[in-house]
Amino acid sequence: MENFSEVLALFLSVDNFLAIAAGVLVGVVVGAIPGLTATMAVALALPFTFSMEPVTAILLLVGIYKGGMYGGSITAILIRTPGSPAAACTLLDGYPLAQQGKAKKALKTALYSSCVADMISNIALIFFAAYLAKIALNFGPPEYFWLICFSLTIIVSVSGDSVIKGLIAAGLGIIVSTVGLDAVYGTQRLTFDSYNLMDRVSFIPLLIGLFAIPEVIEFYTSKVLPHIRTAVSGASLTWKEFKGCLKSVVRGSIIGVIIGAIPGTGATSAAFISYSEAKRNSPRKANFGKGEIEGVAAAEAGNNGVAGATLIPLLSLGIPGDVITAIILGAFMIHGLTPGPVLFQENLTLVYALFCGILVSSVVLLVVGNAAIRYFSLIADIPKSILLPIVLMFCVYGAYAVNNNTFDIGLMLIFGVLGFIFNRTGVAAAPFLIGFILGPMFEDNLRRTLLISKGDPSIFFRGPIAWVFITLTVASLLFAIRRYWLSRQEASAA
Amino acid sequence: MEKSEINLSEVTERSYGRLNPNSVLGAILVLVAGIFLFYIAPTYINEPPSMQHPLLSPRFLPQLAGWLVLLLSLALLIEGLVRPPRHTAAEKLHEGIPVLRWVLMIASGAIYMLxxxxxxxxxxxxxxxxxxxxxSDLRKVSIYLLAIVFPVVVSLLFVHLLNVPLPVGTLWE
Known part of the structure; x- marks a missing residue:
């Protein structure tokens, strides 16, 4: 009870509510603008959190994440351009509905399904994260080493079309992560005698460079496309219609939670699995793909069910489930916190204050989402020629704010050019970021294990937990190889 | 069979007349990884005189990642050589861009950096x-007012609301 009052004292502040509202609003707006992504918004918002309390900062970023997940579906429904890969499934039925003049119905279905799924996912997070963290307290460096190895397998799933290119990007990310002074021996690694590189490559310039700058460069090196105007029209969703979709929404939410809790599986697969399950069980299965609201509901429930659940491995084990949670992991570190079991031991009040905020964010999403539907045409009609100079300004100010140093602006632009080259050559930037974040964790736990055992490698296989992670790592790799093989066969058949 | 193979190669040559971009990327990355492994890593990663275990070496992880990049780049190079290149619709978006457009973009980056x-x-x-x-060839004067309003508002937001210091400008001091 004493803890509960501490949690409330920490959570019930105007700043936290403002951060959630602002985060969800920014997420929905950015997600609704074609070409801008929630990942970019989270990266750009990170410098804003420097002076905030840790809870407020994390809630702002989580709000953007959740808003972005829903915002991505708006463009999918209205202009057949998914704002996020996960929203690709939503357009299968959402866009045909919009073409039939039922855009408003589709958008409302997407919003309500997203909010229900988000709430279910948040409840799962609250129930499971603490239990998982309790188990993780038994982990030592060898177990963590294998856990990081398992986490590294998520690179395969975030590699996009080419696993080879994704793994190359991850390798490059690992190399960049080793720049700076060596943690054990204190010797210089790849610093080229630059004082600015002694304390590692700064996370924020790298992040902004990789995920925001390429959009700017892409715009100024491409032909200006005609601006597509959009309209939200038609009748709204009735309670009877939504009730008819509820089964698929709950099923999709549970699928989302299970998939989201496994690092690297991602919202896209959750959306498609949820969609296919809804289609299989629906009495109107023939209507799927032609404008069926249950299809929109299932897809949105699947991808939003992931949002809260991806925070389970992040908070309890300290490993990111996807790119955005990787950025949120960085935000924790910037604020001097290390997600994982120790966070639950030392900052339990903070964790539960975060849980309160995450629950509130689902309600805020409902309010902001409704407003976004009403004012969508205003949001999406801002031309990129006006928007991108402002985005660039945010990028530069944010990168500079890290160390008050123009070196970081240069670093950000270099990573921006790298991100642009990645875009042009079909290399996904996400594996680079995952490699950059997990590389030092891998090295740290490998070294700790070897120092404890005085170089004896048998310590890596010392107990059942280590074997569980070894099995998971091998299974995950085999699964990825099988999936890669199948996609290659499909491509050659096409 | 032989004739169709010849036709296919002719079509490929006529349609594309270039290497698969994956091969070019693979070749560049092989070169970069080679330079990293055989020059940069030995020169710019200092090793202590004695170590308990070779895996504890500061060079271990960068070199492991370097070899990973080298081998996968070779795989990419070979994969590109055995597959014909494909034109994508996106490529057409990048053809015939006015020089001034990207020159001004580079100048913008340089101004921010320098x-x-x-x-x-x-x-x-x-x-x-x-x-x-x-x-972007924007003509309306009112839009150019935004170029003044936004930097002022965003700067004030950073400095006064978020307590993140930004430079005032040594030229104006």
Whole structure:
């Protein structure tokens, strides 16, 4: 009870509510603008959190994440351009509905399904994260080493079309992560005698460079496309219609939670699995793909069910489930916190204050989402020629704010050019970021294990937990190889 | 069978007349990884005189990642050689871009990188916004007012609301 009052004292502040509202609003707006992504918004918002309390900062970023997940579906429904890969499934039925003049119905279905799924996912997070963290307290460096190895397998799933290119990007990310002074021996690694590189490559310039700058460069090196105007029209969703979709929404939410809790599986697969399950069980299965609201509901429930659940491995084990949670992991570190079991031991009040905020964010999403539907045409009609100079300004100010140093602006632009080259050559930037974040964790736990055992490698296989992670790592790799093989066969058949 | 193979190669040559971009990327990465492994890593990663275990070496992880990049780049190079290149619709978007457009973009980056502290956050923000509006061929004067309003508002937001210091500009001090 004493803890509960501490949690409330920490959570019930105007700043936290403002951060959630602002985060969800920014997420929905950015997600609704074609070409801008929630990942970019989270990266750009990170410098804003420097002076905030840790809870407020994390809630702002989580709000953007959740808003972005829903915002991505708006463009999918209205202009057949998914704002996020996960929203690709939503357009299968959402866009045909919009073409039939039922855009408003589709958008409302997407919003309500997203909010229900988000709430279910948040409840799962609250129930499971603490239990998982309790188990993780038994982990030592060898177990963590294998856990990081398992986490590294998520690179395969975030590699996009080419696993080879994704793994190359991850390798490059690992190399960049080793720049700076060596943690054990204190010797210089790849610093080229630059004082600015002694304390590692700064996370924020790298992040902004990789995920925001390429959009700017892409715009100024491409032909200006005609601006597509959009309209939200038609009748709204009735309670009877939504009730008819509820089964698929709950099923999709549970699928989302299970998939989201496994690092690297991602919202896209959750959306498609949820969609296919809804289609299989629906009495109107023939209507799927032609404008069926249950299809929109299932897809949105699947991808939003992931949002809260991806925070389970992040908070309890300290490993990111996807790119955005990787950025949120960085935000924790910037604020001097290390997600994982120790966070639950030392900052339990903070964790539960975060849980309160995450629950509130689902309600805020409902309010902001409704407003976004009403004012969508205003949001999406801002031309990129006006928007991108402002985005660039945010990028530069944010990168500079890290160390008050123009070196970081240069670093950000270099990573921006790298991100642009990645875009042009079909290399996904996400594996680079995952490699950059997990590389030092891998090295740290490998070294700790070897120092404890005085170089004896048998310590890596010392107990059942280590074997569980070894099995998971091998299974995950085999699964990825099988999936890669199948996609290659499909491509050659096409 | 032989004839169809010849036809296919002719079509490929006529349609594309170039290497698969994956091969070019693979070759460049092989070169970069080679330079990293055989020159940069030995020269710029200092090793202590004695170590308990070779895996504890500061060079272990960078070199492991370097070899990973080298081998996968070779795989990419070979994969590109055995597969014909494909044109994508996106490539057409990048053809025939006015030179001024991307020159102004590069100039904007250079201004932020080289003159941010001299011009200040607001000064460089205004200058770059004007350049980028010009690059997009925006004609309305009212839009150019935004180039002044936004840097001022965003700077004030950073400095006063979020307590994140930004340079005022050494030129104006």
């Amino acid at each position: 003159f941010f502290e001299e011009l200040g956050a607001i000064g460089s923000g205004i200058l770059v916004s004007v350049l980028l509006f010009l690059a």
